[in-house]
Amino acid sequence: MPLFWLILAVLGVALAGFILGRSRALGHAGGDSRGLHSLPNYYGWNVALKIMVPAFGLLVVWLLLQPLYITSQISEMIPEASVADGGSLGLVLAEVRRAAEGLDAAVASGAMTEEFARDVRADFADVTQRLKDAGQIVTGTITQPILNAAQSYRIMTATGNMAMSVAVLVLALAGLAWGLRQTGVSFRARNVVETSVRALLIAAASVAILTTVGIVLSLVFNTVEFFRLYPASEFFFGTNWAPSFSGRGGASDLGVIPLLWGTFYISIVALLVAVPIGLFAAIYLSEYASSRVRSIAKPAIEVLAGIPTIVYGLFALLTVGPLLMEVFGKEGLGWMQSGTSVMTAGLVMGIMLIPFVSSLSDDIINAVPQAMRDGSYGLGATQSETIRQVVLPAALPGIVGAILLAASRAIGETMIVVLGAGAAARLELNPFEAMTTVTAKIVSQLTGDADFASPEALVAFALGMTLFVLTLGLNVFALFIVRKYREQYE
Amino acid sequence: MTDASIDTAPAAGGKGSLLGSDARTKKRNAAEKRFRLYGMAAIAIGLFFLLVLFVSIIRSGAPAFxxxxxxxxxxxxxxxxxxxxxxxxxxxxxxxxxxxxxxxxxxxxxxxxxxxxxxxxxxxxxxxxxxxxxxxxxxxxxxxxxxxxxxxxxxxxxxxxxxxxxxxxxxxxxxxxxxxxxxxxxxxxxxxxxxxNWPFITGADSGVDNPGGAGIGASVVGSFFMMLVVLALSLPIGVAASIYLEEFAPKNRWTDLIEVNISNLAAVPSIVFGILGLAVFIQFMHLPQSAPLVGGLVLTLMTLPTIIISTRASLRAVPPSIRDAALGVGASKMQAVFHHVLPLAMPGILTGTIIGLAQALGETAPLLLIGMVGFVARGYPDGFIAGFTEPNSAMPAQIYTWATRADAGFYEKAWGGIIILLAFLLTMNIIAIILRRRFERRW
Incomplete structure (x- = not known):
């Protein structure tokens, strides 16, 4: 893998630069580091940073821009006619890329020579035959222009990679020369190095902003694309969810209401389980339990939060579902058709959320000043009366915040509902029916061989956007409540 | 906590009253008892669920071995x-x-x-x-x-x-x-x-009609390469970001923006990170689909907030006198942080990182979106670099794939896979606890 070697080469130059810079600085000072402005290592670091930062920066930028440039060049080559028959340019480009990969693999396996793979005048039938011989999948959609585009795609990629390696290495060597030229007795190496390290620290901290920007952009662009293909009003107000599986052309109903209903229904069931249990557990642990009970029970309950959600999903599908079927299924009360239902997923999700509610509420209850309890006891209240009438009202904003955070977790939870809630989108009240959620549908629309240009796949981004806005809103609201009322009792 | 509550609790019992307890006192005492029982019941239910979960995992998973x-x-x-x-x-x-x-x-x-x-x-x-x-x-x-x-x-x-x-x-x-x-x-x-059943531990995924031949080994390797990526990226970036925010950041809008972003990212559902990975890494950058490299990148972004939050806590726990002493003998601010504060905070940072890694190891949903589903784990990668770029699965995604197959023989494999996954998580958490116990200093 040439990229790997390129990175190694730059690192090697940097190492050489470090050693050279250090020894050159020491040499200037006559071997006595006291004559230098900074410690000798800083001169080494100065050279190494001047090699690595520009070289790797260029590498990253080049890797990001090259595919964009090549794609724009290639799309000019493709005649209108190959796109017109119902497809999109993106599909054709994907086909070009696949054909180019096929050519690469064929050359690697020796089925054709490099010259042959590059020959633009090569016979179309001959090339595809040789591709097939090399064990490459040749779809029926490959045509002469696509093959030519694939050939120039390969050539451009190869030239681009070559140019990139040269440019990066030249930049690294230039950095080496620059750093070594600077090195001298009075050069303030430490200040320069510390300024650049500081810049690197800022860059690392900004990754968080980049991530958010990346999330928002990827959601927004694809959502806008989706709304161009599918009317927004039908998405937001449609009460029917029935994507056609045939791909493009089929009439799909993509209304989000049934999914939101399933999401909220399951979350409510989960909160009905988690909030009472979690809250009472928190009250008991912080107000009644001896320190020994507390030291055992608190971590034991928090283990529930450390278990991966796939475990809960399997637990819902294979343990809780069949158990509920025995009670509420055909042999029992007859309310339940299958093991996957709102109740199954909600119960298990509730178990998962217990530690969220309990440890957050525990902290908040502990933060209520003891003087308030003492005042209440002094008036003759029992312990439970104190808790109900003094401690809980004082802790209420924090507890509401904790519950809202738990609700946001419940809405965003995926694996439990994918495995435990079923796949049918329904608008019903019976909690023993299978329903589905926003997250489960994101998974089902984006896994498999969906092509990203169809509304059936793009709807997942609109669903993701809905989910992102919902959970973000809940989190901000929870923080707002906690912040606004927190200092009241301190 | 509470001398007061110990003193008052027996007094509320009402036994010492000269007039005997009247109806209202009895009612209040009964309510007290009830309330306490609710609390105990809640704890008991929580522990009961934990027990049921583990019993069903072990009972259903043991046959897989x-x-x-x-x-x-x-x-x-x-x-x-x-x-x-x-x-x-x-x-x-x-x-x-x-x-x-x-x-x-x-x-x-x-x-x-x-x-x-x-x-x-x-x-x-x-x-x-x-x-x-x-x-x-x-x-x-x-x-x-x-x-x-x-x-x-x-x-x-x-x-x-x-x-x-x-x-x-x-x-x-x-x-x-x-x-x-x-x-x-x-x-x-x-x-x-x-x-x-050695083939279960060392083998790769099998076809849908052969539950007996399915093994988890290949996806363990996939998870391992993913964790390498997560460790190599999230530890340096997380530590650098925390050092900046905790030691150098001026109070300005940019810093506030970063802080708000980190706390929001910590609460974004994991599946949204999967969408990000699909759109940015696969659609936009054309990185290989189903590759542990992409999975690692997505999980890195997901665990960064966790690591930053815990690293900042351990940097904050280093007392200011250490910094002052370093500055006093002529170190620059950068030297004080990198030579003195960071080494002292390292045990806490490593503990937080291991816990973040454990979280990433159990994450499933984002991996499904970038194509790391179980059935691509058909064999071991050919070499070290291929381990990052060749299609592979990860343990939780492999378990999910088995759980969705029709043949009940796969359910046993899924439970068995969970035992292995939990064994890894347990080991990581125990290492974290030992690190904390041994090296954490109370100032």
Whole structure:
């Protein structure tokens, strides 16, 4: 893998630069580091940073821009006619890329020579035959222009990679020369190095902003694309969810209401389980339990939060579902058709959320000043009366915040509902029916061989956007409540 | 906490009252007791759920670690080999030889059994081709006794583990009731037995119709390469970001923006990170689909907030006197942080990182979106770099794939996979706890 070697080469130059810079600085000072402005290592670091930062920066930028440039060049080559028959340019480009990969693999396996793979005048039938011989999948959609585009795609990629390696290495060597030229007795190496390290620290901290920007952009662009293909009003107000599986052309109903209903229904069931249990557990642990009970029970309950959600999903599908079927299924009360239902997923999700509610509420209850309890006891209240009438009202904003955070977790939870809630989108009240959620549908629309240009796949981004806005809103609201009322009792 | 509550609790008991407890006091005391009971019940329910969860994991997952094998000592002479190779149906010739040997072995053990070739095929799969491949690959073994350990089919395995019984079994081309009698005979003769299931731990995923051959090894390797990426990226970036925010950041809008972003990212549902990975890394950057590299990048972004939050806490726990002392003897601010504060905060940082890694290891949803589903884990990667770029799965995604398959034999594998996943998580958490206990200093 040439990229790997390129990175190694730059690192090697940097190492050489470090050693050279250090020894050159020491040499200037006559071997006595006291004559230098900074410690000798800083001169080494100065050279190494001047090699690595520009070289790797260029590498990253080049890797990001090259595919964009090549794609724009290639799309000019493709005649209108190959796109017109119902497809999109993106599909054709994907086909070009696949054909180019096929050519690469064929050359690697020796089925054709490099010259042959590059020959633009090569016979179309001959090339595809040789591709097939090399064990490459040749779809029926490959045509002469696509093959030519694939050939120039390969050539451009190869030239681009070559140019990139040269440019990066030249930049690294230039950095080496620059750093070594600077090195001298009075050069303030430490200040320069510390300024650049500081810049690197800022860059690392900004990754968080980049991530958010990346999330928002990827959601927004694809959502806008989706709304161009599918009317927004039908998405937001449609009460029917029935994507056609045939791909493009089929009439799909993509209304989000049934999914939101399933999401909220399951979350409510989960909160009905988690909030009472979690809250009472928190009250008991912080107000009644001896320190020994507390030291055992608190971590034991928090283990529930450390278990991966796939475990809960399997637990819902294979343990809780069949158990509920025995009670509420055909042999029992007859309310339940299958093991996957709102109740199954909600119960298990509730178990998962217990530690969220309990440890957050525990902290908040502990933060209520003891003087308030003492005042209440002094008036003759029992312990439970104190808790109900003094401690809980004082802790209420924090507890509401904790519950809202738990609700946001419940809405965003995926694996439990994918495995435990079923796949049918329904608008019903019976909690023993299978329903589905926003997250489960994101998974089902984006896994498999969906092509990203169809509304059936793009709807997942609109669903993701809905989910992102919902959970973000809940989190901000929870923080707002906690912040606004927190200092009241301190 | 609370001298006051200890003092007042007995007083509220009301026993010492001169007038005896009136109805209202009784009511209040009953309410007190009830309230306390609710609390205890809540704790008990929580612990009960934990117990049920672990019992069902262990009970359903343990069978995945045993498999049913048939031991046959088999000797093939050169003449028999040549005779079999010259026949038209070569594998049939081998299975006939095998059946003869098995019969004689049963006779020697004094067990009578009647079976034909199709029964053997239902029990052991295509024995003939297994034998033929072995002897064609190892001709030097001809004429010498070889111990064959042949895996029984997953339905026979299910019979041993109680998944399949005579009452529920319907005759099919996979297994018939008469085969179970044969299995019982074989067990009497000591030919068929339960053995530790190494192929489950070292193997790769199998086809949808072969639950017996499915193993988790390949996806463990996938998870390992993903964790390498997460560790190599999230530790330096997380530590650098925390150092900046905790030690250098001026109070301005940019810093506020970063802080708000980090706390929001910590609460974004994991599946949204999967969408990000799909759109940015695969659609936009054209990184290879289903590659552990992409999975690692996505999980890095997801665990960064966790690592930053815990790293900042441990940097904050280093007392300011350390910084002041370093600055006092002439260190620059950067030197004070990198030479003194950071080493002292390292145990806390490592603990937080391990916990973040454990979280990332158990994450499933984003991996499904970038194509790391179980069925791509068909084998081990060819080399170190291929480990990052070749399609592979990860443990939780592999478990998910098994859980969604129709054959109930895969459920056992899924539970078994969970035991392995939890074993990894437990080890990581124990390491984190030991690190904290041993190296954490209280100032």
């Amino acid at each position: 045993t498999r049913t094998v048939v031991d046959v000592e088999f000797t093939l002479t050169q003449a028999e080999f040549e005779a079999a190779e010259s026949e038209l149906f070569k594998t049939k010739a081998y299975s006939n030889l095998f059946i003869q040997k098995l019969k004689s072995q049963l006779d020697a053990a004094g067990v009578e059994a009647e079976f034909d070739e199709s029964a053997i095929e239902r029990l052991l799969g295509k024995v003939g081709s297994t034998l033929r491949e072995f002897y064609r690959a190892n001709p030097e073994q001809l004429g010498q006794p070889v111990d064959f350990e042949l895996a029984a089919s997953s339905r026979v395995d299910g019979y041993f583990k109680g998944r399949v019984s005579r009452d529920t079994l319907q005759d099919s081309r996979f297994l018939q009731v008469s085969d179970l009698d044969l299995v019982d005979r074989l067990e009497e003769a000591g030919v068929i037995r339960q053995a530790f």
